Amino acid sequence: MRVLFVEDDPMNRRVVKDMLSVAGAQMAEAEDAESGLRMIEEESFNVILMDLRMPGMDGMTAIKRIREREDDKAGLPVIVVTADTGARIREDCMENGADEVILKPVAMKALFDAMGKMIVRHAKRAAA
Structure with missing residues (x-):
C-alpha cells in the first residue's frame, strides 16, 4: 500500500511514517499542498492523508x-489529519x-481504522 501524507510538520510525518511501517505500508511525504498535488500527478497512491493548515495552499x-480532476485519481x-477541533470541522x-x-x-x-474504511469503500466503488 502506498500512502501520501501531505503535512508541513516533519515530526508529524515521522510519527505517521513509523506507524504505517508497522503495517508494511510505504509512505511518501509532501511538506505542502502544492508538492502533494504534483506527487499525485506523477505517482500512484492508495490513500492520501491531508493536513488542513499549511503555508500556501x-x-x-x-x-x-x-x-x-478528470481521471481516476479524483476518487x-x-x-x-488535523488538530482543528472546531464544531463543524468534520462536516466542512x-x-x-x-x-x-x-x-x-x-x-x-x-x-488504521480510517484507512481500513477507505480501502473497503474504494474496493466497493471499483467493483460497482
Whole structure:
C-alpha cells in the first residue's frame, strides 16, 4: 500500500511514517499542498492523508483540486489529519470532498481504522 501524507510538520510525518511501517505500508511525504498535488500527478497512491493548515495552499483547497480532476485519481480516498477541533470541522471536510477525518495527535488505531474504511469503500466503488 502506498500512502501520501501531505503535512508541513516533519515530526508529524515521522510519527505517521513509523506507524504505517508497522503495517508494511510505504509512505511518501509532501511538506505542502502544492508538492502533494504534483506527487499525485506523477505517482500512484492508495490513500492520501491531508493536513488542513499549511503555508500556501491549505488542505481543503488541495482536496477540492483532487476532486476536480478528470481521471481516476479524483476518487482517491482522502483522510484529513488535523488538530482543528472546531464544531463543524468534520462536516466542512466532508462537504469539501474528504472521506474521513482523524485528529492529531494521531493514534495508531484511529489511523488504521480510517484507512481500513477507505480501502473497503474504494474496493466497493471499483467493483460497482
